[in-house]
Amino acid sequence: MPVRKRRRWPINEVLMTSSESHPIVMWELTRACDMHCRNCSIGATGTPGANELTTYEVYKTIDQIDVLAPREFIITGGDPLAREDIAQIINYARRRGLDPALVVSPTHQLTADAITRLERNGLTRIIFNIDGSSPAIHEGVKGTTGTFGITLHAMRWAEQAGLSIEVNTLITRHNAGDLRAIADLIRPMGIKRWNLYFLVPITASNQSAMITASEAESLFGTFDEIQRNETFALRVVEAPHYRRYLLQRNLQTRIDNATVGSWEDFRGYETDDDHPQRDLVASAIDNARGFVFISHAGDVRASEFLLASAGNLRYRPLSQIYRGSDLLVALRDPANLTGRCGRCEFRHICGGSRARAWVTEGNIFADDPLCDYEPGVAMPLQAAAHGHAEASS
Numbered sequence: 001m002p003v004r005k006r007r008r009w010p011i012n013e014v015l016m017t018s019s020e021s022h023p024i025v026m027w028e029l030t031r032a033c034d035m036h037c038r039n040c041s042i043g044a045t046g047t048p049g050a051n052e053l054t055t056y057e058v059y060k061t062i063d064q065i066d067v068l069a070p071r072e073f074i075i076t077g078g079d080p081l082a083r084e085d086i087a088q089i090i091n092y093a094r095r096r097g098l099d100p101a102l103v104v105s106p107t108h109q110l111t112a113d114a115i116t117r118l119e120r121n122g123l124t125r126i127i128f129n130i131d132g133s134s135p136a137i138h139e140g141v142k143g144t145t146g147t148f149g150i151t152l153h154a155m156r157w158a159e160q161a162g163l164s165i166e167v168n169t170l171i172t173r174h175n176a177g178d179l180r181a182i183a184d185l186i187r188p189m190g191i192k193r194w195n196l197y198f199l200v201p202i203t204a205s206n207q208s209a210m211i212t213a214s215e216a217e218s219l220f221g222t223f224d225e226i227q228r229n230e231t232f233a234l235r236v237v238e239a240p241h242y243r244r245y246l247l248q249r250n251l252q253t254r255i256d257n258a259t260v261g262s263w264e265d266f267r268g269y270e271t272d273d274d275h276p277q278r279d280l281v282a283s284a285i286d287n288a289r290g291f292v293f294i295s296h297a298g299d300v301r302a303s304e305f306l307l308a309s310a311g312n313l314r315y316r317p318l319s320q321i322y323r324g325s326d327l328l329v330a331l332r333d334p335a336n337l338t339g340r341c342g343r344c345e346f347r348h349i350c351g352g353s354r355a356r357a358w359v360t361e362g363n364i365f366a367d368d369p370l371c372d373y374e375p376g377v378a379m380p381l382q383a384a385a386h387g388h389a390e391a392s393s
């Protein structure tokens with residue numbers, strides 16, 4: 001008698017928006033890294049994982065990424081420079097018409113020569129981690145020493161090589177009060193974007209470093225202030241409720257100016273490239289909706305921080321996994337959300353961090369504890385955001 005395949009999640013095919021059809025692809029090229037950062041989400045080791053993709057498999061993976069026509073392609077690690085074939089990999093990606101950004105670690109591999117070699121092989125974009133405006137704060141968050149100075153030196157080499165520079169910052173209890181000072185530090189470096197990561201406490205040891213929901217809401221106000229004064233873009237990672245905040249804030253402004261009747265005016269922004277709210281799509285990263293992560297061993301996931309695999313591209317094409325895996329399709333459907341996220345008016349544009357729900361609640365569709373919005377009180381914004389105290393340092 002044939003065995004019936006049981007699905008673990010309710011599956012409703014949901015039509016993809018244009019940004020979802022061309023996702024951001026982030027690829028953890030290797031697990032190898034000489035650093036031992038306190039909040040490392042992958043448990044990096046000094047040596048590559050036993051299952052790491054070979055150079056040939058890397059080329060095949062790039063071919064598969066190309067099929068997805070990603071709107072952005074980011075190579076991360078571990079330390080991607082720990083792979084001897086990194087220049088070849090960048091070169092091949094460029095020849096396939098992709099423009100990968102490379103996230104680098106401040107290891108002994110990060111030298112002026114290495115950056116120049118990458119640039120000669122076609123690299124145009126590089127991303128550095130800065131977690132504090134001073135060595136003490138930066139290295140306190142990372143739990144390492146000497147990395148602040150190395151990073152600033154490397155940023156200068158990257159600038160001299162003509163690379164476009166971005167900065168990643170992991171927001172924890174130790175640096176949440178330092179963001180304006182970090183903005184002051186990175187402003188003269190001519191960076192293109194500041195990617196602000198909200199901590200997903202994957203290990204028990206970093207649970208105490210997570211800020212509270214009300215502190216996160218306060219930080220959204222700080223982002224507003226920073227964005228008003230800076231030329232670089234901000235992107236928020238693992239806090240999609242930043243979109244809810246932006247929508248509430250914009251509505252509040254328009255209502256204050258008597259230019260809008262109701263928040264229904266904002267429907268449809270996801271599919272309309274000319275819609276005034278299209279920047280919402282770029283402002284935050286969603287798990288599985290317009291974003292896909294590939295591990296060093298070829299596992300395809302909804303997020304860097306959501307460890308459940310949707311399939312492995314050694315056995316099934318990436319585009320098929322991204323578009324059709326049960327897990328990713330289920331994650332894309334807001335009807336599967338439970339708790340406050342399931343009742344929330346903003347679930348179609350937000351949906352909460354599924355990685356944080358999984359890590360903290362043990363349920364991939366549960367509430368995101370970093371959001372304190374109570375569904376049913378969409379307006380006014382003052383009640384949702386401005387009433388909170390400033391995030392603590």
Ligand code: SF4
Nearest residue numbers: 341344350351352371
């Ligand atoms: S309750 Fe959930 S869906 Fe609603 S804004 Fe918060 S995180 Fe987003």
